[in-house]
Amino acid sequence: MGEQPVDLHDLVTRLSSGVVGRVREIELVVAAIASDRHILIEGPPGTGKSTLLRGVARAMDIGFEFVEGNAELTPARVVGHFDPARVLSEGYDADVFVPGPLASALQNGSLLYIEELNRVPEETLNVLITVMSEREITVPRLGRIEASPGFRLVAAMNPFDAVGTARISGAVYDRVCRIAVGYQSAPDEAEIVRRAAGAGVGGGVDQVVELVRLTRAHPDLRVGSSVRGAIDMVLVAASLAELRGHPVENPSVSLDAALVALSGRVRLREGTTRTSEEVISELWQQVFGRVAGDEGAGDEGKAGAPIGATTSN
Structure with missing residues (x-):
């Protein structure tokens, strides 16, 4: 044709x-x-x-x-x-x-x-x-x-x-x-996430994008996440918040969503002794920090649970 x-x-x-x-x-x-x-x-x-x-x-x-x-x-x-x-x-x-x-x-x-x-x-x-x-x-x-x-x-x-x-x-x-081609700017990636996640996406998109962009420059990571990781994190966090009955900003929700969405997308540098979960948790802490009185932090939804589960295998 x-x-x-x-x-x-x-x-x-x-x-x-x-x-x-x-x-x-x-x-x-x-x-x-x-x-x-x-x-x-x-x-x-x-x-x-x-x-x-x-x-x-x-x-x-x-x-x-x-x-x-x-x-x-x-x-x-x-x-x-x-x-x-x-x-x-x-x-x-x-x-x-x-x-x-x-x-x-x-x-x-x-x-x-x-x-x-x-x-x-x-x-x-x-x-x-x-x-x-x-x-x-x-x-x-x-x-x-x-x-x-x-x-x-x-x-x-x-x-x-x-x-x-x-x-x-x-x-x-x-x-x-x-x-x-390289990665788009942070505002462009945030707009991509908002378009992909739909009109119902809540706040925090800019922070999620910041977290994803930090994976591309971390010294323990050879390959960071693409914007697809940010899209997945936002969507998983929304579903997880509804499932647990917590706000989407709750640390137990936000960190678990980050681990699920990003830990498989990044690639560790040869020779590092850290796990991808540890690196993602470090970056999450850097961007989001901890919120006092996290209702899920002491039970099955606690932020640290996925790391312990992964590293014990």
């Missing part, structure tokens, strides 16, 4: 109303796609890379083929394959070929979106490099598939030092326009 002419100024305006704090990045992505360039968006988890690319594709009415990058993404899975059962009866006919996302994107002039590009095996990356350069691919027993107008590869990836990732070769970078 090819694109219709688009008013780029209007497009950026419409996209900016739905994506918080990403005007510059929206402009860069729109300009690169409008220039028929391949794109790589690089940044930490939870910074809206996928949301941005999907939003631009929808707004520009471009076809979108999604591929999740992982170690099992072989060339056959991304390009396509011949149906073995039909090959036995019909032979290697073109109608027997089952196109993968790459073949479909080439034929339809769509965007081929690859998430977590730096988790893709090298042999599959080599196929993608060839397609980006030649705008075609030759499939044995099928022949050549040429790119229809509109085909582009767009990809997103986390920093190379994340667990399970590898450095991307210069051959890839030489064929893409790279757009680096």
Whole structure:
């Protein structure tokens, strides 16, 4: 499917109303796609890379083929394959070929979106490099598939030092326009949380966002939480407060919600002797402090209970 002419100024305006704090990045992505360039968006988890690319594709009415990058993404899975059962009866006919996302994107002039590009095996990356350069691919027993107008590869990836990732070769970078994104500002992240949590969200969002942002700079943490952790903490705290019959600001509610929402998202630095629960509790104390007369602190809802339960395993 090819694109219709688009008013780029209007497009950026419409996209900016739905994506918080990403005007510059929206402009860069729109300009690169409008220039028929391949794109790589690089940044930490939870910074809206996928949301941005999907939003631009929808707004520009471009076809979108999604591929999740992982170690099992072989060339056959991304390009396509011949149906073995039909090959036995019909032979290697073109109608027997089952196109993968790459073949479909080439034929339809769509965007081929690859998430977590730096988790893709090298042999599959080599196929993608060839397609980006030649705008075609030759499939044995099928022949050549040429790119229809509109085909582009767009990809997103986390920093190379994340667990399970590898450095991307210069051959890839030489064929893409790279757009680096970082975490949004604290007010922007607070607005994201409010939008995601809904109109009924109570106070304390700014403090929750502050807590989450502190995880990204703590010396014992290699990876901090994204804004998704703040969203989860706010939603869990609301439900937990109702369940326990305490205000959402109650320390036993707030800390437990922080532990549930954040302890699995952060990654400890090698060599540290602390647990993620201990680090989250320290940061929670720094942001929220303790409130005298916490009704739940002496019973099953006490703030320290989850840490003891976790460290005793």
